[in-house]
Amino acid sequence: MTFDPGQLGQSKADLAETLRTLRKRAGRTQVWLAQRCNMSQTKLSNMETGRITPGLVDVELILRCLDAPPALVAEVAALARLANTEWQGKRASWRRGLDRRQAELAVLEAEATQLRYFLPAMVTGLLATPEYARASLGHSPVDISKTVARKLERQAVLYDSTKQFTFLLTEQAARWGVVSRPAMAVQIDRLISLSHLPHVCIGIIPFTATSARGPMNTFTVYDQRLVTVETFTGRIIFQDARDIAEHLEVFALYERHALFGDEARNLLGQWAADFRS
Numbered sequence: 001m002t003f004d005p006g007q008l009g010q011s012k013a014d015l016a017e018t019l020r021t022l023r024k025r026a027g028r029t030q031v032w033l034a035q036r037c038n039m040s041q042t043k044l045s046n047m048e049t050g051r052i053t054p055g056l057v058d059v060e061l062i063l064r065c066l067d068a069p070p071a072l073v074a075e076v077a078a079l080a081r082l083a084n085t086e087w088q089g090k091r092a093s094w095r096r097g098l099d100r101r102q103a104e105l106a107v108l109e110a111e112a113t114q115l116r117y118f119l120p121a122m123v124t125g126l127l128a129t130p131e132y133a134r135a136s137l138g139h140s141p142v143d144i145s146k147t148v149a150r151k152l153e154r155q156a157v158l159y160d161s162t163k164q165f166t167f168l169l170t171e172q173a174a175r176w177g178v179v180s181r182p183a184m185a186v187q188i189d190r191l192i193s194l195s196h197l198p199h200v201c202i203g204i205i206p207f208t209a210t211s212a213r214g215p216m217n218t219f220t221v222y223d224q225r226l227v228t229v230e231t232f233t234g235r236i237i238f239q240d241a242r243d244i245a246e247h248l249e250v251f252a253l254y255e256r257h258a259l260f261g262d263e264a265r266n267l268l269g270q271w272a273a274d275f276r277s
Contacts, residue, residue, distance in 0.1 A: 011082040016050035018076055019062060026066045036065040056080045056240050084240035090233050098140060102150035109157045112222040114164045116251050119173040120215030123187060125151040126158055127194060132187045135179045158200060166201045168254050170215055174204060175271055185275040192268050203258030204267055211257050221247055
């Protein structure tokens with residue numbers, strides 16, 4: 001799927017209009033179609049008016065009940081995936097305030113029970129020391145004091161034992177010199193400390209691990225509901241079930257190459273000692 005970020009907002013309205021037009025063109029009422037799709041008329045009406053965005057499964061079911069030709073199914077399915085994707089540009093985040101983004105993340109973390117973080121480049125905010133968190137935002141052209149404070153406040157969620165956290169860090173993510181060498185040693189010490197929490201799993205993928213698939217993007221999976229993918233210029237949010245499933249497969253692939261428990265802590269301890277030497 002390819003897209004222009006500028007298209008994403010319009011795609012939801014386009015999908016709603018397309019579904020409504022196809023139903024009317026087929027000469028079917030909402031009541032008939034809802035019964036055939038085993039969904040409520042209210043849900044179907046909300047899809048056709050754009051109040052809710054249907055997932056790809058619902059869209060394919062509707063098109064199948066309307067006997068849409070394969071070419072049209074493929075076209076509308078692509079529109080559905082686009083409608084379930086959101087782009088949040090970095091410049092827009094700067095304008096509205098980075099601390100607002102921290103509030104949004106706190107909501108996602110509060111609602112999810114199983115959180116998976118793939119970190120190929122840097123340590124994420126939940127695991128960061130205050131110095132690391134401040135340095136990681138140093139490129140932002142706005143005041144970051146509130147953002148750092150909110151980022152550190154969010155770390156309290158790590159101690160919620162009703163949740164399960166899995167963090168996969170490549171060796172680069174753990175060792176990338178965001179701060180001074182002594183501060184990096186402290187940062188690695190924090191990873192070791194947090195790995196002892198029974199509901200927090202920290203996996204380390206060393207350079208010696210063999211994998212044909214290169215680690216391309218930082219991403220987070222919240223339950224099986226939503227994925228956020230980080231880029232240099234912003235983030236992409238996927239809510240389509242197939243996109244989520246694909247990221248879960250990628251996560252599972254790297255999880256098989258990761259070291260956990262004492263193996264991970266021993267390796268982290270060596271790196272912390274290197275930074276202190």
